[in-house]
Amino acid sequence: MAVLSYLEAIRETLRQELRRDSRIIIYGEDVGVRGGVFRVTEGLQKEFGEDRIIDSPLAEAAIVGTAIGAAINGLRPVPEIQFADFIFPAMNQIVQEAARIRYRSNGTFAVPIVIRAPYGGGVHGALYHSQSVEAFFAHVPGLKVVVPATPYDAKGLLAAAIQDEDPVLYFEHKAAYRSLKGEVPEERYLIPIGQADRKREGTDVSVITYGLMVSYALKAADELEKEGISVEVVDLRTVRPLDLSAIIETARKTGKVLIVHEDNLTGGIGGEVSALIAEHALFDLDAPIMRLAGPDVPAMPYSAPLEHAFMVTPEKIRDKARELAKF
Amino acid sequence: MPENSDLDAEQLRTMYYYMVLSRELDRRIWILNRQGKSAFVISGQGQEGVQVGAAMALDVKTDWLAPYYRDMAMVLAFGMSAREVMLGQLGKAADPSSGGRQMPSHFGHRAKRILTGSSPVTTQVVHAVGMAWAAKLKGDHAVVLTSLGEGSTNQGEFHEALNFASVQRVPVIVLVENNGYSISVPQSREMAIRDVAVRAQGYGMPGVVVQGSDPLAVYQVVAAARTKAITGGGPTLIEAKTHRFTAHSSDDDDRSYRSRQQLADEKKDDAVIRFQHWLITAQLWDDERERALKARVRHEVDDATEYALLAALPAAETMSDHVYGYPPA
Amino acid sequence: MSDNGLTPELMLDMYYHMALARAVDDRMWILNRQGRAPVVYTSNGHEAAQVGSAFALNRGEDWICPYYRDLALVLAYGMTPREVMLHLLGRADDPNSGGRQMPAHWGHAKLHILTGGSVVATQDVHAAGLALASKVLKDGRVSVAYFGEGSTSQGEFHEALNFAAVHKLPVIFFNENNGYAISVPARKQMVVQDVAARAQGYGMPGVIVDGNDPIKVYEVVKEAADRARRGEGPTLVEAKTYRFVPHSSDDDDRAYRSREEVAEAKKRDPLTLFEAYLKKAEILTDDKLKAMQQQIKDVVNDATEYAEKAALPDPATLTDHVYGSM
Ligand SMILES: Cc1ncc(C[n+]2csc(CCOP(=O)(O)OP(=O)(O)O)c2C)c(N)n1
Ligand SMILES: Cc1ncc(C[n+]2csc(CCOP(=O)(O)OP(=O)(O)O)c2C)c(N)n1
Ligand SMILES: [Mg+2]
Ligand SMILES: [Mg+2]
Numbered sequence: 013m014a015v016l017s018y019l020e021a022i023r024e025t026l027r028q029e030l031r032r033d034s035r036i037i038i039y040g041e042d043v044g045v046r047g048g049v050f051r052v053t054e055g056l057q058k059e060f061g062e063d064r065i066i067d068s069p070l071a072e073a074a075i076v077g078t079a080i081g082a083a084i085n086g087l088r089p090v091p092e093i094q095f096a097d098f099i100f101p102a103m104n105q106i107v108q109e110a111a112r113i114r115y116r117s118n119g120t121f122a123v124p125i126v127i128r129a130p131y132g133g134g135v136h137g138a139l140y141h142s143q144s145v146e147a148f149f150a151h152v153p154g155l156k157v158v159v160p161a162t163p164y165d166a167k168g169l170l171a172a173a174i175q176d177e178d179p180v181l182y183f184e185h186k187a188a189y190r191s192l193k194g195e196v197p198e199e200r201y202l203i204p205i206g207q208a209d210r211k212r213e214g215t216d217v218s219v220i221t222y223g224l225m226v227s228y229a230l231k232a233a234d235e236l237e238k239e240g241i242s243v244e245v246v247d248l249r250t251v252r253p254l255d256l257s258a259i260i261e262t263a264r265k266t267g268k269v270l271i272v273h274e275d276n277l278t279g280g281i282g283g284e285v286s287a288l289i290a291e292h293a294l295f296d297l298d299a300p301i302m303r304l305a306g307p308d309v310p311a312m313p314y315s316a317p318l319e320h321a322f323m324v325t326p327e328k329i330r331d332k333a334r335e336l337a338k339f
Numbered sequence: 340m341p342e343n344s345d346l347d348a349e350q351l352r353t354m355y356y357y358m359v360l361s362r363e364l365d366r367r368i369w370i371l372n373r374q375g376k377s378a379f380v381i382s383g384q385g386q387e388g389v390q391v392g393a394a395m396a397l398d399v400k401t402d403w404l405a406p407y408y409r410d411m412a413m414v415l416a417f418g419m420s421a422r423e424v425m426l427g428q429l430g431k432a433a434d435p436s437s438g439g440r441q442m443p444s445h446f447g448h449r450a451k452r453i454l455t456g457s458s459p460v461t462t463q464v465v466h467a468v469g470m471a472w473a474a475k476l477k478g479d480h481a482v483v484l485t486s487l488g489e490g491s492t493n494q495g496e497f498h499e500a501l502n503f504a505s506v507q508r509v510p511v512i513v514l515v516e517n518n519g520y521s522i523s524v525p526q527s528r529e530m531a532i533r534d535v536a537v538r539a540q541g542y543g544m545p546g547v548v549v550q551g552s553d554p555l556a557v558y559q560v561v562a563a564a565r566t567k568a569i570t571g572g573g574p575t576l577i578e579a580k581t582h583r584f585t586a587h588s589s590d591d592d593d594r595s596y597r598s599r600q601q602l603a604d605e606k607k608d609d610a611v612i613r614f615q616h617w618l619i620t621a622q623l624w625d626d627e628r629e630r631a632l633k634a635r636v637r638h639e640v641d642d643a644t645e646y647a648l649l650a651a652l653p654a655a656e657t658m659s660d661h662v663y664g665y666p667p668a
Numbered sequence: 669m670s671d672n673g674l675t676p677e678l679m680l681d682m683y684y685h686m687a688l689a690r691a692v693d694d695r696m697w698i699l700n701r702q703g704r705a706p707v708v709y710t711s712n713g714h715e716a717a718q719v720g721s722a723f724a725l726n727r728g729e730d731w732i733c734p735y736y737r738d739l740a741l742v743l744a745y746g747m748t749p750r751e752v753m754l755h756l757l758g759r760a761d762d763p764n765s766g767g768r769q770m771p772a773h774w775g776h777a778k779l780h781i782l783t784g785g786s787v788v789a790t791q792d793v794h795a796a797g798l799a800l801a802s803k804v805l806k807d808g809r810v811s812v813a814y815f816g817e818g819s820t821s822q823g824e825f826h827e828a829l830n831f832a833a834v835h836k837l838p839v840i841f842f843n844e845n846n847g848y849a850i851s852v853p854a855r856k857q858m859v860v861q862d863v864a865a866r867a868q869g870y871g872m873p874g875v876i877v878d879g880n881d882p883i884k885v886y887e888v889v890k891e892a893a894d895r896a897r898r899g900e901g902p903t904l905v906e907a908k909t910y911r912f913v914p915h916s917s918d919d920d921d922r923a924y925r926s927r928e929e930v931a932e933a934k935k936r937d938p939l940t941l942f943e944a945y946l947k948k949a950e951i952l953t954d955d956k957l958k959a960m961q962q963q964i965k966d967v968v969n970d971a972t973e974y975a976e977k978a979a980l981p982d983p984a985t986l987t988d989h990v991y992g993s994m
Contacts, residue, residue: 037804045596046523063804067524067835069493070460074827081797084782085731086805089797098459101494104824106769107788109794117775118766119989136378138442140458153990177992206994253994273967309662313653315430315439321655494828495823502821505859531833531871531901541866543859 016196019189021163022128023052025170026090033088036174039066040075040092043123049094050130050189078101079125080110088174089125096131096183097140097311103148111154111180115298125180131159132185132224132274134323138314144223144306145276149181150284152254152298156180156205157252161226163194165249168203176205185224187203192227205211205250208258217337218262218283221272222248225324229272232330251281256288263289267298268336274324277305299339304332341488346395346558348623354395354416354554355618356632358387358611361412363636368428368443372589376648377428381444385584387412388610389516390486392557393579396565397484403474405467405485406455408444409583413486418451425647432653439653456552461487464513468504471511471574482568484561485655486514489535489578490521501576505542510568512561513576516551516608518583523596539576549648551581552610555617582608671888674723676951682723682744682882682958683946686715686939689740690963693747696756700917704976705756709772709916711739716938717844717907718743720885721812724893731798731811733782733791736772737844737911738814746779749967753975760981767981772779780809789822792841795827799837799896806981808894811893812840812889817863817906818849829904831941833870838896839890841904844879846911851924867904879907880938885947912937 016024017030029299030036038053046069047054068075072093079089095100099106110123133142149157158173158180160166166184173180211226211310212233219229226247233243246262248254263269269289271282282303289301312322346354347494365384373375383390390413394404399418406413411424423435427446430439436447436455436501447455454470456463467485474481474592492515504511515535519526532538539546545567549560557579564575582605593602674682693712699705711718714737722744725732734741743752753772757768764775765783775783782798784791795813802809820843821823834837843863847854847980860866867874873895877888885907893902912935914921921930946952 041521044523047595049522049590049637066835067528069529069827069830070521070524071493071495071827071830073824074493074496074831075794076794077790077824077828078797078800078831079784080390081733081794081799081811082801082804083797084794084799085798085809085811086807087801093688100459101496101823102788105790105793108785109790112782112785114992115989116765116769116773116785117777117989118762118764118768120763120777121783122992136442138445138458139440141442153744156991206622293644309659313440314437314442315653317655318439318651318658321658329352493827495827497823498826499821499823502858506856526835530830530870531836538869541860541869543865607954 013197016192017165017190018163018166018184018192019050021196022170022184025036025057025167026053026056027171029171029174030056030064032098032200035086035088035280036081036090037064037066037087038090038092039068041068041070041094043092046126048092050186053092056082072098072102072285073105076105076110076127079128080105082112082123083123084121090174091125091127093127093129095141096129096145097143099129099145106149106150106179108153114178115154115255120202123179123246124177126182127179128182128184130145130186131183132187133312134187134318136314136319137186139311142312144175144273146183146251147275147280150281154178155252156250157183158205158250159183159223160249161211161223161247163192163196163200165203165209167196168201169205169249171200172202172205173326175202180205183223188224188298203249206255207249207255209247209249210258210262211247212243212245214242216242216264216266217268217270218244218246218249218266219270219272219329219333220246220259220262221240222251222275222281225272225274228324228326229329231326232333235330236337239334240314241334243333254284254288256292259285263293264296267296269297270302270336271303272304272324272329274306277303277306277307280305302332302336304329341425350395353619354391355614355624357391357412357416358554358614359632360421360636361387361415362611363640364424364499364643365411367482367640371644372430377443378587379443381408381587382411382585383411385582385605386516386518386551388554389514389551389579389581389616391416391667392554393484393486393514393561396558396561397482399452401479401619402545403454403458403461403470403483405470405483407456407460407463409488410446410486411444411472414446414448414453414551416455419446419448419453421643423448423647425643426650429647430648430652431650444510459510461496462489463487464500465496467511468509468592471504471509472507475509475665480569482512482565484512484514486516489515489517489526490524490529492535492538493529501538501544501574502544505544508571508573511574512564512568513574514561514600515576515578516581517578518581520583520597522587522591523558529655536576536578544574545574546576546578548578548580551579552608552613554610554614672883674886678723679951681947682719683942683952685719685744686740686751686882686942687960688741688964688967689715689719689967690939692743692752692971693739694741695968697913697917699756699972704836705771706918707771708756709736710913711737711741713910713912713938714844714846714879715740716917716942717879717881717909720882721842721889724886724889725812728779730809731780731795732809733784733795733798733813734774735784735788735814735816737790737816737993738774739772740778741814742781745781747776747781750974751973753971754978757975759804759978760982761978788819789824791815792828794825795839795841796832796837799832799839800835802838803835808897810838810840810893812842814842814844815851817843817845817847817854818852818857820863820866821857829872829902831871833872836899836901840892840896841902841903842848842889843904843906844909846904846909848868848911848950850915850919862906862990863903864906872902872904874904874906876906876908880908880936880941882938882942
């Protein structure tokens with residue numbers, strides 16, 4: 013099996029999907045000749061032509077809005093927003109239109125699009141090139157929100173998102189692009205949207221997380237293992253829909269849950285996950301649910317000391333999980 | 340270049356000084372980037388003529404700037420110091436733009452009347468219109484100049500801002516620095532028109548095209564727009580044709596979408612060189628002055644670099660400052 | 669008469685749909701005043717612009733992206749009065765939304781009428797996207813976005829026109845300029861006299877047409893559609909018209925325009941003008957008109973009764989159609 017980076021896994025999946033289904037088009041700012049600012053779509057325009065890999069004008073509402081129209085008229089658009097931080101000009105089209113079109117038309121129209129966007133910090137991107145925006149969208153019924161954690165998952169989830177009949181937001185962590193590598197099968201496979209994955213078995217503490225934080229949690233778990241603390245790591249993989257049974261199962265098993273995300277604490281996914289546990293597994297808990305998340309400041313600052321203070325790191329996860337284990 | 344302007348010899352030389360200062364500061368920043376001392380560079384090289392010409396047509400004591408990330412020469416000519424630029428470049432605590440919070444080139448300076456800007460393009464244009472509207476309502480004798488790239492004129496907010504500005508006849512000048520590219524996307528893939536200035540017609544405001552390598556021409560159209568704005572004539576859209584001599588940023592490699600030949604051709608229209616020739620022809624400049632200027636600028640760039648390198652980084656504890664003006668209830 | 673392909677039969681059919689729309693429209697206001705329909709938005713005054721444009725398209729095949737003002741348009745496009753009334757009264761069988769949306773939020777998948785929300789100008793971008801797909805799929809379809817002049821102040825209008833022009837998409841942007849955005853007159857909305865002037869900023873033609881003349885509208889839209897199908901790109905059409913009624917049943921237009929102004933505008937009622945034209949051309953006779961009026965009356969009565977008797981949606985369906993599958 014080939015070892016691919018997270019970025020390569022995404023690119024090769026796009027290539028495989030483009031070959032499989034001629035209805036797929038990719039467009040966004042700089043995705044064509046330049047192959048995207050992160051090079052995710054590099055080489056795709058050469059192979060599939062300018063009609064399918066399209067450099068769009070600098071206008072996000074148009075990127076998403078035209079994708080909606082193109083999807084309704086029979087294509088499978090996979091638009092790219094250059095940075096998740098720049099998705100907000102398209103908020104109206106995503107939340108008011110894409111998410112509501114099936115419902116408002118009583119099921120007669122659907123919007124099968126996949127909006128890809130790099131998210132996350134720790135790359136000196138400052139306030140506007142570091143954001144985690146998933147919670148805004150996880151709030152909206154009608155949307156699905158996918159945040160893959162490994163190259164393997166990136167492939168299966170992207171193929172599933174493209175196959176899906178509804179609008180899917182697919183967030184790719186910038187720091188994962190080249191740092192995460194893993195085995196990825198050549199053949200096409202789908203990972204169902206809405207299924208969490210236990211990335212590590214453990215008995216003392218459950219860390220529930222998603223995206224880049226999964227690899228950080230695994231690092232923390234390795235370290236704690238040396239201290240005799242057994243950590244289970246559950247990767248949500250999709251933050252809407254949430255996998256209720258997987259969440260409950262791990263909470264019941266260890267009785268101690270730490271929820272981790274890079275996104276700001278308040279109103280983040282952690283609040284929702286802990287509410288589900290409180291509703292369904294309160295009496296199985298041996299300690300209060302804990303959350304470790306980005307602080308409640310508007311976005312990640314640039315200068316190294318400030319950026320570091322913001323970022324959730326393997327060390328911070330380790331310390332918090334230890335604290336919980338000792339509770 | 341126009342024969343005459345209301346600028347005296349000293350002002351003309353000052354214009355040249357700012358262009359050279361910006362160019363040299365910019366070059367130094369690239370060196371710092373290569374040395375691993377600065378994570379990110381986004382550059383104004385090639386656009387100095389537009390920026391200095393425009394800034395000099397404003398009144399730094401009353402007017403406002405709402406610039407974008409390429410506008411180093413503009414903010415320098417508007418009063419920001421080389422040290423201040425470097426503090427921002429290196430994310431230091433004393434950076435007047437954001438105290439090290441924002442990426443480099445996100446200029447902003449409360450005391451110098453430069454609005455803080457973000458990375459999502461074109462948001463500043465709407466803000467500038469709002470500021471100009473307030474100026475009009477308050478009866479201030481002031482204009483607001485905002486700038487952006489041509490690619491950014493495709494954003495909905497550009498349209499909303501210009502329409503609003505014209506309906507309310509606010510004293511704003513919208514300066515488009517058209518360098519022909521939006522990162523890798525050439526203008527022909529961004530819009531189906533040659534001149535962004537024609538968009539002004541859709542708002543019933545004047546749209547002017549000017550050669551960006553000619554700072555005096557830019558000065559004149561901006562000065563005229565300012566006079567118009569300040570006398571109640573409303574907004575003007577100015578499009579300066581210019582060039583980006585570098586990649587989009589230090590994270591970009593423009594060789595994949597722009598031939599070296601084309602870049603070499605563009606560099607023939609270098610505002611810094613053209614303006615130097617003009618000054619020489621007008622007998623306002625000579626080798627001796629050039630040497631003195633170079634020395635002065637080198638000193639200033641060295642000083643700014645050393646100063647900023649030694650300056651303190653922000654303390655981690657300040658991360659949560661300034662989320663609100665007062666603690667949330 | 670120019671050689672525009674409009675036969676007398678087609679023109680009669682046009683007139684029929686304009687008159688039908690006006691009659692449905694009048695009935696809706698009555699239902700509202702009687703407390704049987706909570707809110708109405710209608711096309712009163714816009715019929716020529718809407719019906720003229722519909723007839724210039726391949727009805728039911730080309731895509732239209734209407735807005736709340738477009739009652740006459742959707743009727744001309746093939747939606748039945750029964751379907752319109754089912755929508756007005758929020759019935760389960762409403763093909764537009766199954767009773768989910770406010771009235772006048774059109775959408776009919778079979779007729780290629782795109783579902784629309786309430787947020788103005790969103791459909792402009794959708795039309796460009798539909799046309800992008802048509803260009804890629806080479807399906808020969810044209811897409812048309814309909815919108816008021818007030819809505820051209822939105823950023824999405826700008827993004828849609830620019831996008832369509834860059835990619836030479838087969839799309840028509842059809843503006844129904846009635847001079848008001850609720851209470852705000854066009855002069856406070858924009859400094860330019862004509863919405864069409866904005867076309868130059870995108871490098872596409874901007875055409876102004878008398879929106880009270882269905883034949884002129886038909887001709888202009890036909891030309892724009894032909895142009896689009898030839899691969900020559902989008903057109904912005906501005907139909908100058910007037911809204912004879914308040915913005916909606918929740919509005920009182922006396923607050924912002926004089927009765928004299930409305931009376932003056934009604935002198936150019938598209939229905940009256942077209943009726944006179946057809947009579948002069950001896951296409952419409954008094955007898956035919958009478959028969960048509962009777963037919964319309966019957967159709968409207970039938971639609972009203974049908975919809976009033978139709979079932980309301982089952983509350984159990986509240987959570988249907990959030991996703992296609994989970
Ligand atoms: C809303 C938004 N979308 C995307 C980006 C990413 N981006 C940064 S600069 C840029 C190109 C801007 O081109 P132009 O406006 O022509 O300015 P230039 O850089 O050429 O001076 C893009 C796409 C952004 N900053 N904001
Ligand atoms: C984004 C948005 N803002 C405000 C409204 C409320 N609103 C509904 S219709 C309307 C006026 C629209 O005027 P115009 O586009 O001229 O269309 P007309 O009703 O005159 O046909 C307003 C402000 C809305 N629906 N969407
Ligand atoms: Mg540019
Ligand atoms: Mg109107």
